[in-house]
Amino acid sequence: MTATVEAGETTITSGTEVRPVRFHQVGKAFGHGQKAVVALDQVDLDVYAGEFVCLLGASGCGKTTLLNLVAGLDQPTSGRIELSSSRPAVVFQEPALMPWLTAAGNVELPLRMAGVPKAARRAKAAELLELVRLAGLGDKRPHELSGGMRQRVALARALASTTDNTGSGAGKPSLLLMDEPFSALDAITRDVLQGELLRIWRATGTAILFVTHDVREAVRLGQRVVLLSSRPGRVVRQWDVDDLSGAGETDAVDEINAELRKVISSHAAA
Amino acid sequence: MPQPESTGLQDRTADDQYAGSVRAGLDALDTPVNSAQGSLLRRIVGKVLPPIAAIVLLVLVWQLLWAAAFWPEFKLPAPVDVSSQIWQLVTTGKIIELFWVSVHRAVIGFAISLLIAVPLGLAIANITVVRRGIGPLVSGLQSLPSVAWVPAAILWFGLNDRAIYWVVLLGAVPSIANGLVSGLDQVPPILPRVGKALGAGRLGGIRYILLPAALPGFLGGLKQGWAFSWRSLMAAELIATSPDLGEGLGQYLHNGMSLSDISMVFAGVLLIFVVGVGIELLVFRPLENSVLRARGLTRAT
Numbered sequence: 001m002t003a004t005v006e007a008g009e010t011t012i013t014s015g016t017e018v019r020p021v022r023f024h025q026v027g028k029a030f031g032h033g034q035k036a037v038v039a040l041d042q043v044d045l046d047v048y049a050g051e052f053v054c055l056l057g058a059s060g061c062g063k064t065t066l067l068n069l070v071a072g073l074d075q076p077t078s079g080r081i082e083l084s085s086s087r088p089a090v091v092f093q094e095p096a097l098m099p100w101l102t103a104a105g106n107v108e109l110p111l112r113m114a115g116v117p118k119a120a121r122r123a124k125a126a127e128l129l130e131l132v133r134l135a136g137l138g139d140k141r142p143h144e145l146s147g148g149m150r151q152r153v154a155l156a157r158a159l160a161s162t163t164d165n166t167g168s169g170a171g172k173p174s175l176l177l178m179d180e181p182f183s184a185l186d187a188i189t190r191d192v193l194q195g196e197l198l199r200i201w202r203a204t205g206t207a208i209l210f211v212t213h214d215v216r217e218a219v220r221l222g223q224r225v226v227l228l229s230s231r232p233g234r235v236v237r238q239w240d241v242d243d244l245s246g247a248g249e250t251d252a253v254d255e256i257n258a259e260l261r262k263v264i265s266s267h268a269a270a
Numbered sequence: 271m272p273q274p275e276s277t278g279l280q281d282r283t284a285d286d287q288y289a290g291s292v293r294a295g296l297d298a299l300d301t302p303v304n305s306a307q308g309s310l311l312r313r314i315v316g317k318v319l320p321p322i323a324a325i326v327l328l329v330l331v332w333q334l335l336w337a338a339a340f341w342p343e344f345k346l347p348a349p350v351d352v353s354s355q356i357w358q359l360v361t362t363g364k365i366i367e368l369f370w371v372s373v374h375r376a377v378i379g380f381a382i383s384l385l386i387a388v389p390l391g392l393a394i395a396n397i398t399v400v401r402r403g404i405g406p407l408v409s410g411l412q413s414l415p416s417v418a419w420v421p422a423a424i425l426w427f428g429l430n431d432r433a434i435y436w437v438v439l440l441g442a443v444p445s446i447a448n449g450l451v452s453g454l455d456q457v458p459p460i461l462p463r464v465g466k467a468l469g470a471g472r473l474g475g476i477r478y479i480l481l482p483a484a485l486p487g488f489l490g491g492l493k494q495g496w497a498f499s500w501r502s503l504m505a506a507e508l509i510a511t512s513p514d515l516g517e518g519l520g521q522y523l524h525n526g527m528s529l530s531d532i533s534m535v536f537a538g539v540l541l542i543f544v545v546g547v548g549i550e551l552l553v554f555r556p557l558e559n560s561v562l563r564a565r566g567l568t569r570a571t
C-alpha cells in the first residue's frame with residue numbers, strides 16, 4: 001500500500017485487522033467439461049472493514065459473478081470465500097423494487113421477512129429513507145419515482161437487509177455490495193448519486209465492494225481500485241486511489257485506463 | 271430560495287448545499303406528474319355514455335328490423351315483447367329464483383374450482399415433473415369445451431347438482447390453474463434473486479415475493495375461470511333439465527325453446543348475458559384495476 005501521509009492509520013490497521021471478505025483462490029466455472037466457461041480463476045481479494053473497494057473490468061469479465069459469490073447467491077467451484085461480516089447488503093444494477101409495495105414497504109420487506117415487529121420496522125424504514133434523502137416519499141409507489149430515486153430506495157432496502165441490528169450480525173463489520181448500480185442512470189443523476197453514496201459510506205462506516213466498468217467512477221469513489229482481467233477473470237493489478245484530487249486523480253484515471261485497454265486488447269491478439 | 275433554517279444546514283459547506291439542491295431539483299424534475307383528471311361526474315359520464323349509446327343503437331336496429339318484418343314474428347320477437355317478458359319475471363319475483371339458482375351454483379362451482387386449481391397451479395409451476403406430466407393435459411383441457419362432459423356427467427352422477435358441478439369444475443379449473451402458472455412464469459427472475467439477497471428463505475420467498483408478483487396473471491386466470499364456469503354452468507343447465515334441479519337461467523331458456531316462445535328465449539339469453547357481464551364488471555374488473563393501478567400498470571378502459 002502506498003499510504004504514506006496517514007501513516008498513523010495504516011499502522012493501526014496492519015496485520016490483525018478484521019476483513020469482512022477474504023477470497024482464497026476462488027474460481028468459478030459455468031457448465032461442465034469442454035463447454036465450461038471459466039468466469040473466475042484463482043481470485044484473491046480482501047476487503048477491509050470500512051474500506052471502499054472498486055472492482056473494475058470489461059463487460060463479461062466476471063464482476064457480477066464475483067459479487068454473486070460474495071452475496072451467497074451462487075457457490076464457487078474452487079477455493080473458498082471467508083465472510084466475516086453481517087449479511088451483506090446487495091444493490092443490483094436495476095433497482096428491482098417490488099412493484100406492489102410502496103417505497104417504505106420495499107424498505108420494510110427484508111425486516112418483515114426477518115420477523116421484526118411492525119413498529120420497529122416502520123421506524124427503521126423511515127430512518128433509512130431519511131439516510132438516502134427520501135424522507136416523506138415513503139408512500140410513493142415505485143412507478144411514481146424517478147430512476148435515481150428508485151435506486152436510492154433499493155439502497156435503503158439493501159441496508160435494511162443486513163443483520164447488523166438483529167442478533168446474528170450484531171458486532172460484525174457490515175458490507176455493502178453494489179453491481180454497477182448507477183450505470184443505467186443519466187450523467188447528472190449518476191454524479192449526484194455518487195456524491196450521496198460517499199456521504200452514506202462516511203455516515204455508516206460500512207465496507208463497500210463496488211462493481212463498475214467506468215474508470216472515472218472507480219477512481220472517484222474508491223479507496224482502492226482492483227482491475228479484473230477477462231475470461232478467465234483474474235486480479236490483474238490494484239491501485240490505491242484514496243484521497244486523490246485534481247491532477248493526481250486525472251493521472252490515476254489515465255494510468256488505469258491504459259492498463260484496462262491493454263487487458264482488453266490482449267484478447268484481440270489471442 | 272428559502273433561507274436555511276436549522277443550524278445544521280449552515281454548517282454544511284457551500285459545495286454540499288449546491289449538490290443538495292441539484293439533487294432536490296433532479297428529484298422534482300424526475301418525479302412523474304399525475305395528470306389532473308376531470309371531475310368525477312365527467313369521468314363517469316365519459317365512461318357510461320358510450321356503452322349506453324351502443325345499446326340504444328342496437329335496440330333501435332332491432333326495432334327497425336322487426337318493424338320491417340324481415341323475419342316472421344316467431345323468429346324475431348319485438349323488443350317490447352322481450353322486455354315485457356322480463357318485466358313479468360320481475361313483478362312475479364321469479365327472476366330472483368332464476369338468478370339465485372344459477373348464480374349460487376356458479377359461485378359454489380367457482381369456489382371449489384379455486385380450491386382445486388390453486389394447489390394444482392402451484393405444483394405445475396414449481397415441480398418440473400408435474401409440469402411435464404400434467405401441464406400439457408391441463409392446457410389441453412382448457413380448449414376442450416366443458417359441455418362435452420355433460421353426457422358423461424349425467425351417466426355417472428344422474429340428473430343432479432353433482433353432474434352440474436362436475437361440468438363447471440372441468441370448465442373453470444384449467445383456466446384458473448393455467449392463469450396461476452403463467453402468472454408465476456412471468457415473474458421477472460430478478461425478483462426472487464433480490465428476495466434471496468434480502469434474506470428470504472424458501473417459504474418467505476414464495477409468500478412475500480412469488481405470490482404477490484404473480485397476482486396480476488392470477489387475476490387474469492380468475493376472470494377467465496369465472497367466464498368458463500358461467501359458460502359451463504349454462505351449458506349444463508340447458509342440457510340437464512329436470513324438475514328436481516330447480517329452475518335456473520339455463521332451464522328457463524330450455525323451457526322457452528320447448529314452448530317455441532322466441533321472446534322467452536331472447537329474455538333468457540339477455541339475462542344470462544347480464545349476469546355474466548355484471549359479475550365481471552362488479553367483481554373482477556374493480557379487483558383487477560386496483561391491483562394494476564397500484565403497480566402503475568393501468569390500461570385505458
Ligand SMILES: Nc1ncnc2c1ncn2[C@@H]1O[C@H](COP(=O)(O)OP(=O)(O)O)[C@@H](O)[C@H]1O
Pocket residue numbers: 030031037038039057058059060061062063064065066
Ligand atoms: N449463469 C451463467 N451460465 C453460463 N455462463 C455465465 C453465467 N453467468 C455468467 N456467465 C458467463 O460468465 C462470464 C462473466 O459474466 P458476468 O459475471 O456477468 O460479467 P460482468 O458482470 O463482468 O459483465 C461471461 O462470459 C458470462 O457469459
Ligand SMILES: [Mg+2]
Pocket residue numbers: 063064065179
Ligand atoms: Mg455484470
